[in-house]
Amino acid sequence: MATTNIWQQFKSLIPEGSKVIATITALNGNGTSQAQLRDGSVVTVKGEFVGVGQKAFIQGGEVKGAAPDLVEYEVEV
Template sequence: MATTNIWQQFKALIPEGVRVIATITANNGNGTSQAELRDGSVITVKGESVSVGLKAFIQDGEIRGIAPALAHYEVEV
């Protein structure tokens, strides 16, 4: 049965978990990869579907796909 609670319907539209973009620095050969975040920290994530040097979407510690290599700007308001 579908819920009539508007808040619950809104929450269902938003994917759960944290999604970040990272640069893949190594495929480890055991189903994991090394990824460098924007702040310079390196994490180990599940998956080897993205080649070294490319950017990837990381969600809940797993590679979800290739991310576009766009410029990043930070503006303080």
């Protein structure tokens, strides 16, 4: 049954969870990879299709695709 609640329809258009960019540090050979986040922490994520040393988009504990290797700036306001 389709919902008539406009807010619920809008929320269904937005993907769940935040998307982060991480550097792939290792391919584990079992369908997972090790990824290093910007804060230095290392996480295990699903997916092995982005090479070691490359940047990847991570969402919901899964590699969603390759990310461009752009320069990072940190600005304090």
